[in-house]
Amino acid sequence: MIQTVKHRYAFILAALLFYLQTEGQHTKEPVDYVSPNIGGIGQLLTATIPYVQYPHGMARLAPITTPGITDRYLADKIYGFPAGPAILMASVGGDSSVHTQDCASDFDHDFEVSTPYYYAADLQTWNIKAELTATMQAAYYRFTFPASAHAHLVLNMKDHAEFTVVGSNAVEGSEKVIGPVGELSGNAGETREYFYAEFSKPFPSYSTWQGNDVGHEEKRSGDSLGFVTDQRTNDGEQIEVRVGISYISTEQARRNLERDIPQWNFNQIKTNAQVVWNKALGAMEVQGGSDRQRTIFYTALYRSLGRMTDITEDGKYFSGYDHAVHNAEGHDFYIDDGIWDTYRSLHPLQLLLDARQQEDMIRSYLRMYQQSGWLPSFPSVAGDQEVMIGHHAASLIADAYSKGYRDFDLNLAYAAMRKNATEATMLPWRRGPLTSLDKVYFEKGFFPALAKGEAETVSEVTGERRQAVSVTLENAYDDWCVAQIAKALGKQPDAEYFTKLAHNYQIVFNRDIGFMAPKSADGEWVADFDPKLGGGQGGRDYFTEVDSWIYTYSVQHDVAGLIQLMGGRDSFNKKLDQLFVEQYGTSKFHFLDQFPDATGLVGLYAQGNEPSFHIPYLYDFSGQPWKTQRRVRQLMDVWYGDGPLGIPGDDDGGATSSWYVLSAVGFYPVCPGSPVYEIGSPLFARSTIRLGNGKTFQIIANHVSDRNKYIQSATLNGKPLNKPWFEHADIANGGTLILEMADQPNLQWGSSPAAAxxxxxxxAE
Structure with missing residues (x-):
């Protein structure tokens, strides 16, 4: 009897614990799953940054940690926080001659809160609690001080800066924008970032400096500027700082601050940001899966909503492309987009969630074209960064148009696409007129590589080298995108011309070795080419960051043609199978030394680099979709995690994360510009996507589990679906995809040639 009672109480206790756990899951909101420190340690290269911001917001805030420690999560100190172009920090002790570099503080992640809408850390060196939250165009800080006779708030600025102390509680100023790769291109002029910072407690005294010159001047300009307050604080006293930012003027920065943060109410601004993020993340609702998977998913979605950045201020925007302020005319202006990274899955994901915003992004590209003469490759606030290869703005435009979103000037878009495609050099990391190498592409159908032992003779080639095969392949895809818009406009000669160029991938496929390979200008294959290790550092003589094992599949627009080139489905599948098990041809150490971007390796497939992203879905084209289902599950499970090592490579502003978001709900766009999604294997029992038009699209995976990853059958909008893809039109007005899942593949589902x-x-061409 006693034993029975014990069992009954044990059962009740277990049920209570289960109830509490499930209740916690039920009430947990999407933003509560987000862990911004995921990816804070890079696999080899760049770590993520735990930004506090609004989706696409101008104010992007994160602690500035120890210089030189690129794995931010492992940094030992906080040096300050962004205040527009200035760095804001708090400290105690000493006198008002304290400089920011003397204010760095130890911190500990165990005494830290990091969310998309709020960050807090203990500045342990000073016994100060630092908190921050953000609005669209303003930052809000709260510092809780100990009792001190000398408490300091410090603003530090770097180069080409200026500031003015305004009364007893504000500082305003600006600094010239310098990009991550140095001075930015654009027409004559410069871009400045402005700020207006207001303090909740007037500062009884302050000092300013320029270099080693310390004094009390109200105005300073030049390099290495600073401002520091000196005041008495009681234990637990809070001093707040709110900062408006602008690319137009200090006056506009102040207006932005007064609009976004009209009162001193930190908790309200924090709550507002939380609500904004819950709404944004709630556009995708997932049910089922594990708590870990939901954490990874919602963190990836958060990272997928950071860029592009909306820099519209009260209906106006500053453009670094003509260095003028323009009226936005009801359409926001967006910058900050590494299109080589983002065209593949980030923009298609954002298009699903807010098509009107994507149309404004396209309008922004077209404005940049009008103001500078080119469609940019990496639009920043101050001009084009001229990053990577290809003219992939063509993909952004073609993808939106093909899916029915056309609120932009299509004729202007086509003129811009055509000019880039016919008049802009294809050279990596460069923008400008055609070179002799580009002319080979148009005359012979390939971008020429150096012959074996040949010295570089073309002065326009930079340290990024020619990347000749990748340039050919990616421009062939872009040319296909241009052809689609030419067809839409009835420009048949252009459509035929660019479609012909879209076949150029065939010219660099060497049938003798079964790989894409380099040709020299005379049309001969480069001798002794090694598809695995050829091309030097990063493969850059011939490829972009990875090798031919990956770039051989870089034919998103014509997978059927690639399958034919490789000898048919069986040969293609055999080669694709080998990619995922092929080893390095040297030690892994030496391979990664040569290809540091090739992280997240499964065989020679590199989940950490964008040219790989579509490859696991290619089995949908070759009659073995069950292998796609297996591989995408493996990649999600192995290479994405919920800790600091949780990103397989550079996230590149959400590009790598967006792959996970789409794959986790069960589909992926292999070829942006084609209104089609290829089906993978969803992680969740039910995923609901709230489309920007108010409709919803649901993916229901019955019996899904870790082992039940194989699709047995499917229905789309109530009708049987016997192919591993669907069209955007099928879901544009809402719909339901139901997948029956099991632990063994159905080798017949979606496998016929007609189902590709x-x-x-x-x-028809």
């Missing part, structure tokens, strides 16, 4: 997704070669 569309490609250039199997569509």
């Amino acid at each position: 997704p569309p490609s250039m070669s199997n569509q």
